[in-house]
């Protein structure tokens with residue numbers, strides 16, 4: 478099986494998405510110990526918190542792990558310094574231009590993956606020197622591309638556009654969807670929502686329960702004028718819809734969003750006023766498992782689905 482395992486020293490070509498407020502060291506270490514690439518989501522962490530999380534992760538696993546670094550983070554320079562000092566093996570950048578930092582990471586021996594939502598940005602990431610790209614389709618939770626390109630359309634285009642490995646994301650939560658991504662040419666998958674509803678995730682229990690209760694059509698991509706984000710339906714999402722209906726300006730939308738809504742919803746468990754970021758695939762999740770169970774089940778399903786298709 479051609480995949481990213483060799484490149485990043487993994488047992489399985491499964492990357493855990495770096496979801497703010499949900500992916501601390503416990504989840505990252507559990508995924509890495511189970512053979513995937515665990516990721517600490519640094520977007521919700523102040524620099525001293527990030528350093529502490531990295532150290533705890535290093536103490537809990539001797540396998541490779543990653544830090545997700547949203548490049549729009551206000552103290553990105555501090556985070557980069559910590560990542561280098563702590564010798565983090567893999568960095569996954571998102572929401573910005575990796576070219577500005579690629580040389581810094583690569584000269585420190587740190588592997589670099591960038592998250593893209595189009596072939597155009599995949600090519601730019603390759604030119605910048607990234608080792609791989611995560612190509613994330615419209616189905617994905619959290620921050621998302623404006624073009625609404627679905628995973629089914631995005632992955633083959635990105636695979637044809639670049640020579641570096643492509644890790645598919647958006648709508649992938651099990652072995653069947655992983656196999657579909659491989660059929661499209663991906664060499665690995667990234668799963669986010671599946672690992673939100675995971676025992677080791679730092680998401681609030683109420684959010685985990687809401688994720689496994691979600692049904693088809695319960696998420697929507699919104700706030701494109703500010704930063705596109707896929708949210709689970711709740712009273713806050715209704716308020717956003719109403720604001721659009723009433724012709725809200727960008728400033729009014731920003732004021733409605735305010736500050737710290739994601740923390741309120743996903744970390745503190747406020748299911749009314751909080752922002753609940755999750756992917757469409759939440760409709761397919763109905764249980765909270767450990768990271769090891771998720772990875773083991775995914776690989777069994779992947780092989781079973783492959784055998785069925787080969788008959």
Ligand code: NDP
Nearest residue numbers: 497520521522523547549550552619620736737738739740
């Ligand atoms: P807000 O501006 O609404 O709130 C900032 C939140 O981030 C607060 O809850 C704050 O915690 C925390 N925080 C951590 N470090 C800092 C810092 N240095 N300065 C200010 N706040 C900090 O932003 P969001 O919660 O919507 O997003 C936070 C970050 O996560 C952004 O960098 C964003 O790009 C990223 N993000 C990434 C997503 C993805 O899909 N990759 C999805 C959504 C967000 P406290 O309340 O304790 O002060």
